[in-house]
Amino acid sequence: MRRTFVLAIVLVGMGAGLSASDWPQWRGANRLAIWSETGIVENLPDELQVTWRVPINSGYAGPAVSRGRVFVTDWQEDPDSRTIDGTERVLALDENTGEVLWSHTWRTSYRMLMASYAIGPRATPTVDDDRVYVLGATGILLCLDVESGAVRWQKDYARDYGTSVPTWGITSAPLVDGERLIAVVGAEPDGMVLAFDKYTGDEQWRSVKVAGEMGYSQPVIYDAGGVRQLIVWHASALVSLNPDTGNIYWEQPVDVGAGMAIATPVKGGDYLLVSQLYNGSTMMRLNPDRPTATMLWQGQSRNPDQPEGLHATIGSPIIIGDFLYGLGVNGEIRGLDAKSGARIWEDIEMNAEARAQSGVVRWGTAFMVRQGDRYFMNSDEGNLIIARFTPSGYEELSRTSLIEPTASAGFGATRLYDRLVNWSHPAYANRHIVHRNDREIIRASLAAADYQ
Secondary structure (H helix, E strand, O other): OHHHHHHHHHHHHHOOOOOOOOEOOOOOHHHOOEOOOOOEOOOOOOOOOEEEEEEOOEOOOOOEEEOOEEEEEEEEEOOOOOOOEEEEEEEEEEOOOOOEEEEEEEEEEOOOOOHHHOOOOOOOOEEEOOEEEEEOOOOEEEEEEOOOOOEEEEEEHHHHHOOOOOOOOOOOOOEEEOOEEEEEEEEOOOEEEEEEEOOOOOEEEEEOOOOOOOOOOOOEEEEEOOEEEEEEEOOOEEEEEOOOOOOEEEEEEOOOHHHOOOOOOEEEOOEEEEEEOOOEEEEEEEOOOOOOEEEEEEOOOOOOOOOOOOOOOOOOOEEEOOEEEEEOOOOOEEEEEOOOOOEEEEEOOOOHHHHHHHOOOOOOOEEEEEEOOEEEEEEOOOEEEEEEEEOOEEEEEEEEEOOOOOEEOOEOOOOEOOOEEOOOOOEEEOOEEEEEOOOEEEEEEOEHHHHO
């Protein structure tokens, strides 16, 4: 009887039918950006074995992989549209063949978004058992049946909650926690964060006053101070909530330029970090005994062209022991002392190709995923890289071409800092990488056995 009970608890914790080798949401299991599979290549081949390619439309949202299916969203603008009207869509693909199993579309308009970046949904789908939660760039949230694509329930943030859609669209993928679906909604006046019943969409709680823009970061739950803390970074503050009730544990004001709270808050030991374009990084120390936190240090440089510490803008940094590593906005990789924020080294070689072509790397981005004692990184140039980070420096082990960059990094009439980039986070699942640009989604093998 006891063995049966323990097994039941384990299955509930994993989610029914969820494989440990799946990648069901943003940054994978528990949003930790950890890929735990074995049998992975030691060095990347000159050319990856692509098992399938499927044409799709534009979008920033990375794919999710669960129970033999790949879920991805995209956008198709109406021909001759003058107000950027069009259709958002979610596709369910067979993981092994790429066959389209079903699709679901909905109409919307991107007229409120900055035109330079109005190219599609931003939020990675979130899969939970037999449901997939999909969020469009204008705040249309759908709960769909995994098998058929049928709509179980849906919300429209702007219509239902008075949400002001931010300049670059709504990006925060909803987070499943037990029976709840937690979402950064920006509901006026007191619902920056809402929890829904994940089966019905009924509101369970709301928290955090809306004092400005909702930002673009992803909510995440960490164990700290003897409790589970829901960490939300919006454009005015870094907030810790009780995920069961929405009650605030602690709150740290953070001055975020242009509302660009983008990178996911990252935890390492008792450290909790957020990093941004204009004001650099903010490092918190989490109290190990109770749910409180104190600020250790905060970046002082407001000029991203002359960064003192680390101005990571889109890709989240990593914390290893008492050291912090990340890619700054100008494409430089830096190592910092986590206790003080002091820089210990800098490396600019990762983006050498882009620097040679344009002389500048603006909005430098790389998404880092831990695999054992090394990191898989997909750079905004479309490369896949295996590397290690140590207090002595950045060690690149191998790299290969992954996917063509197709989105513009420029903005405004002058197309300032214009270059082609790939800003989507890939999925690592079942010894493969699944990735997309604005033209196609691909699945390529990273299994060591396929390159012997």
